[in-house]
Each structure stands twice: as structure tokens, then as C-alpha cells.
Amino acid sequence: MAHDIRPAAPGDIPLILEFIRGLAEYEGLLDRVETTPERLRASLFPADGAPVAHCVIGSIDGVAAGFALYYFNFSTFLGRLSLYLEDLYVKPEFRGHGLGKALLVHLARLANTRGCGRMEWAVLDWNAPAIAFYEALGAKRLREWQLCRLDGTDLEKFGQV
Amino acid sequence: MAHDIRPAAPGDIPLILEFIRGLAEYEGLLDRVETTPERLRASLFPADGAPVAHCVIGSIDGVAAGFALYYFNFSTFLGRLSLYLEDLYVKPEFRGHGLGKALLVHLARLANTRGCGRMEWAVLDWNAPAIAFYEALGAKRLREWQLCRLDGTDLEKFGQV
Numbered sequence: 094m095a096h097d098i099r100p101a102a103p104g105d106i107p108l109i110l111e112f113i114r115g116l117a118e119y120e121g122l123l124d125r126v127e128t129t130p131e132r133l134r135a136s137l138f139p140a141d142g143a144p145v146a147h148c149v150i151g152s153i154d155g156v157a158a159g160f161a162l163y164y165f166n167f168s169t170f171l172g173r174l175s176l177y178l179e180d181l182y183v184k185p186e187f188r189g190h191g192l193g194k195a196l197l198v199h200l201a202r203l204a205n206t207r208g209c210g211r212m213e214w215a216v217l218d219w220n221a222p223a224i225a226f227y228e229a230l231g232a233k234r235l236r237e238w239q240l241c242r243l244d245g246t247d248l249e250k251f252g253q254v
Numbered sequence: 255m256a257h258d259i260r261p262a263a264p265g266d267i268p269l270i271l272e273f274i275r276g277l278a279e280y281e282g283l284l285d286r287v288e289t290t291p292e293r294l295r296a297s298l299f300p301a302d303g304a305p306v307a308h309c310v311i312g313s314i315d316g317v318a319a320g321f322a323l324y325y326f327n328f329s330t331f332l333g334r335l336s337l338y339l340e341d342l343y344v345k346p347e348f349r350g351h352g353l354g355k356a357l358l359v360h361l362a363r364l365a366n367t368r369g370c371g372r373m374e375w376a377v378l379d380w381n382a383p384a385i386a387f388y389e390a391l392g393a394k395r396l397r398e399w400q401l402c403r404l405d406g407t408d409l410e411k412f413g414q415v
Contacts, residue, residue: 113330127371128333136328136335143304145335146328164327167297167307169274169341172289174297174306180330201404201413210288211405218398231412232402237379240396243362244372247392252362 094153094190098199101148101160103138106130109148112160116182120217146179149199151192159183161196171210176200178214197230215240255314255351259360262309262321264299267291270309273321277343281378307340310360312353320344322357332371337361339375358391376401 101109110130117123136145146164150157162180167173178200183193204212216223216234228234243251262270271291278284297306307325311318323341328334339361344354365373377384377395385395404412 117331122331125331128331132333136333145326146330162330165306166325166327166338167340169307169323170278170283170286170289172293172297177327179328198412198415201409201415203413205410205413209409211403212409213401213403215399215401218400224400227402230404231408232404235401235403238376238401239379239385240374240376240399240401241388241393242372242374242396243391243393247394248362248370248373249366251359251392252364252366254359254362 095155096190096192096195097152097155098149098195099152101137101150103134105148105150105157106133106137108150108157109133109137109160109162112182112184113162113180115184116180119182120220149196151183151196153187153190153192156187158187159192159196161200163200165207165209168210173210174207175211175213176204176207176209178212181214193226194230256316257351257353257356258313258316259310259356260313262298262311264295266309266311266318267294267298269311269318270294270298270321270323273343273345274323274341276345277341280343281381310357312344312357314348314351314353317348319348320353320357322361324361326368326370329371334371335368336372336374337365337368337370339373342375354387355391 114126117126137148146162148160148162151159159182161178163176163178165174166177168175181196201212216227275287278287298309307323309321309323312320320343322339324337324339326335327338329336342357362373377388
């Protein structure tokens with residue numbers, strides 16, 4: 094099975110939305126998906142040429158089968174860029190052919206090229222197949238760090254104190 | 255006690271480094287601090303005018319007492335920017351006067367102005383005072399999400415597969 098990984102183009106927006114919904118459905122979070130084609134386009138392909146996030150499409154034997162969406166952030170301790178993987182998804186019928194790993198290797202190469210000190214992402218603690226997959230690739234789980242969030246009306250109100 | 259919060263300037267680099275080291279020492283991670291004044295300057299005050307991260311300095315009665323370092327990233331599900339708080343620190347002798355909360359409110363206001371759907375940060379699971387502080391402010395802990403990381407030589411090797 095031949096893999097191909099290429100940067101996403103504006104014409105891929107419907108496909109990317111399909112992948113985002115597929116991932117959200119798997120995570121039981123489909124009701125949280127509020128994004129729209131317009132928002133995705135503005136973020137990935139803005140008129141000012143400065144995207145806030147980037148996307149690559151992975152294909153198997155010429156059929157688009159999955160994607161990775163990522164951005165660069167920053168580690169204060171290292172004083173270096175980090176690559177943060179926001180989404181990684183391979184459609185169920187295309188799993189087990191190495192495309193997920195190929196997408197991660199592609200991003201690791203990119204992180205190295207850009208001088209990043211780290212590549213990070215988040216996984217749901219009940220997602221045992223994903224956790225086993227990431228650990229088999231040598232990733233560490235940062236068990237001692239917990240994410241905190243303020244959002245929606247909580248965030249709006251807090252900013253008005 | 256009068257608070258003041260202002261954007262950091264290039265002349266604050268030594269102060270910011272002192273805060274980063276203070277935070278790392280509190281977290282038991284001082285040996286992980288590899289950043290340098292040059293790296294901080296390049297990230298916060300780059301010649302191209304496009305910083306990868308931003309910093310504000312908080313003062314109490316005119317004395318610099320803490321800082322917040324943050325950047326904007328992206329939520330795919332929302333299709334909106336997020337504000338990510340990388341570091342928040344108030345020097346021990348200045349705690350208990352509300353500067354930490356004032357820094358968070360400042361960032362929440364900024365997040366709202368920029369149209370962010372979320373503001374997020376990470377906390378160490380043993381840091382009970384910080385967790386209590388964040389929960390009292392209405393933040394949610396995302397207990398089901400775990401961070402994964404590839405770094406150092408693991409990242410370099412993985413990108414060479």
C-alpha cells in the first residue's frame with residue numbers, strides 16, 4: 094500500500110471537515126464541533142498568508158485516508174519552538190497500514206527541520222489503542238500535567254471582572 | 255496594594271529569565287531550563303515583528319512581582335483561536351495580593367477581544383494550591399486528556415525513520 098502525504102489546499106476544506114467530524118465522533122465529542130468551512134479556510138488559508146495552523150492530507154493508494162493538523166507553539170524552558178499536533182486521524186477502513194505512523198514521522202521531520210525541541214499532542218485517557226500506538230513509537234505520557242480550561246460564557250464573564 | 259500589568263519590553267529579558275527560573279524551581283524542573291537571553295529575545299521580540307509568544311509583567315506598588323507568558327493557538331473543533339497560557343508566576347513574597355488573578359483576568363479580556371473560544375494552561379497534579387486557585391476562578395480540569403511528548407534525541411531519531 095503506497096502512502097502519500099501532501100500539504101492541504103483550499104479545495105480540501107470539505108475533506109478536512111469530514112476528517113474532523115470523524116475524529117470527533119470517535120472521541121464522543123461530535124456535539125462540540127462548531128467549526129465551519131469559512132472558519133477553517135480563514136485559519137488554514139488566510140488572505141494575509143499567515144495561517145494559525147497547518148494541515149497535511151495522507152493518502153493510501155491515491156485515496157485520501159487521513160490527516161494531521163498542527164501548529165507551532167513555544168516552550169519557555171527550552172526557549173525553542175514546539176510542534177503541537179492538534180488532530181491526527183485515519184479513517185477506520187484505512188487503519189493498520191502505517192499511515193498514522195507515516196503522518197507522525199512526517200511531522201517529526203518537519204519539527205526537526207524547524208529546530209523544534211518538542212512535538213506534543215493530547216490523547217483521551219480511555220483511548221487505549223491510541224495510547225499503545227504512541228508509546229510503541231517512543232512517546233512519553235506526561236501523566237503529572239493536567240490541562241485546565243476556561244471557555245464559553247465562563248471565559249467571557251471572567252474577562253469582565 | 256496597587257497592581258499594574260504591562261506588555262514586556264526587550265529590557266525585561268533578564269527579569270523574565272529570573273521569573274522563568276523561579277517558576278521552574280518551584281516546579282522542581284530547574285534542570286530543564288535551557289533557554290537563554292538570546293533565544294527569549296528572538297521569540298518575544300523578533301526582528302521580523304512576528305513574535306511566537308507574548309509576555310506581560312505584573313507589578314505591585316511599582317515593583318515587578320510576576321509575569322504571564324502566552325501565545326495563540328487553534329481549536330479545530332471550534333474553528334477559533336485559543337489563548338494558551340504557557341507560564342504564570344508570582345514571586346513568593348508577593349503572593350496573596352491578587353496579582354495572579356489580575357494576570358489571568360487580563361489574559362481572559364485579551365482572549366475575548368481576539369475572539370478566542372478558549373483559554374487553556376497546564377498544571378502539575380501535585381500543585382494543590384494552584385489547582386484550588388484555578389478551580390475557585392471557575393476553570394475546568396480536563397482530567398480525561400493526557401499530554402504526550404516526543405523530544406530530544408527521541409524526536410530527532412523518529413524524524414529520520
